[in-house]
Amino acid sequence: MRDVLFSRAPVLFLMVEEAFLLYVAAALLRALTGRRTVGLLLRPMPLSVSSRRACRWKRAVLGWLKRFRAIHTLTILPFSVFPAFSAIAKGWIYDFQLWDLTDEEREAVELLRSERHPGERLVLTAIGTQNRRKGFDLFTDSYVRVAALRTRFQFISCGRIEPMVDAYAAAFREAGGVAVNRSVSDAELLGAYAASDAIWCFYPPFGDHASGVLGRAAQLGIPAVVRYGSVAHRLCIVENIPHVSATADGIAERLAGPLPPRDEARGRLAANRFARQSEATLRSALGLASPSPPA
Template sequence: MFQAKALLFGSLDDDVKGFLLIAVVRMLIGKKTGALFLRPQSCFSPLGLGATCKYAIFRALSKLPMVSIFTIVPFEIEPKYRKIAKQGVADPQLWDRMILPFQPSFQFAKHLMDLAGGRRILAFIGTASPFKGVRELCNMMAHPQWDNSVFVLLAGKVPDAVSDAIRAAEARGAVVIPRFISNDELDAIYYVADIIWAGYQPSYDQASGNFGRAVQAGKIPVVREGTLIERLAQLIDYPVLTIDFDNLQKGIERLQGCLPNTCGPPHRFILRSQEQFVTNMKNAL
């Protein structure tokens, strides 16, 4: 790693200390290092000394020559990220399927459509971690106002911490596929779904691959009010269903009500984001 001509970290989040060591050593020997910062909000937590130290580290790193840190939230969406990174870029999952198109398993897609029985489909995709709002979705299904006009699919591994909520949702009619979802199955879910869940807890206020893929597939994302991805949706003029975790009844009404129309061709921001991402990565290396 120290001697590589070009080095880009797909994510520095899992080993900040390792990235710091490698980036500084490479700088001292005249080599460039780039990295994507997936969870920059962790530098701004109001709780604990750890966030303060992390902020100071990334504040210093952002000023070093030959070290380029990119948040996957554009600075247009969150200007304060300018303090800890050199550039904010759009999450590649907002435009990657323009290069690698969806390739669904039509057999799996038909199976899901048969299960839905003509109802609109809401898909929760990926590991059902608490911070992804899975309990809030399950709580909505447990509400007396929930009428099962929406078919809920939970596709992904189920941690023990939420297994009780998942079982309760399953009893109310949700279909749960508690395992790793293959690529063609994943594409099939985006193919048949009407609504994609991206309503996350405040501690997980960051870019969302599920949101980006929903946009590319022309589906309606569910987002929590006041989040970065709601701001992104407004910037690219893409319709979403917003929910307030303190007023789940209103969220139920929106999920069971009329859906907004989705957009047509990719917004110019998305097209520009793809070009800027490639350019920025080349310049960083």
């Protein structure tokens, strides 16, 4: 705590929501001596719109902090995705998971993709821990109920399945779905992206945020299946990310149509742009000089 308060160097809080009072106190004390403090809001939506008393109070505090020149609160979503974010933050960057893949990871995915032997069906994959917040109930139930989806797609879940949705997983397997119910390695995750024609990012309102799963799909140029009107959908529209949007009742109908093609080059260009803009914003907020261009 002492190092945070008295450091002459700028201080960056990576998740304001997890240490809100510490961030506010440290930022204000440091501002008294002109020392910069930057904080990232990883889930700004509740703070922007919730009517809960705690969220209203935090919203007011964040709005007040904008008055201080040495304090820079940033969201990890563009204000154009949700303009109300501008009431609680001075600026924004892109989520790190929209621009964090290395060249080696990209090359590994492209190599695995080139070695893939595609079957007759397209592959739609749900990646990461599976629960209701990630829309696993809708993902599995759609596959179980709609024969046309089973004819056109192989649905795969890749990640640990929480006990609360075990019944959905059991019915999913009986219908021919593939469920890898365990923690998966980074290499296996890259393999899952390589094998997929689309990635499941259709999350219910209580899980509404732009996830790392969507970020990796965007970087690799893989279309994402998103809920119509969600934060993920808005981000896809604003940033021209390949996607299919649908309502819960319209999943089968939307997936009956053509998918946007995978486009690795497009994903790479987008990730490079996200990185440049985000790094420039962070440097400015932290008061750091821009890197010198190569000679």
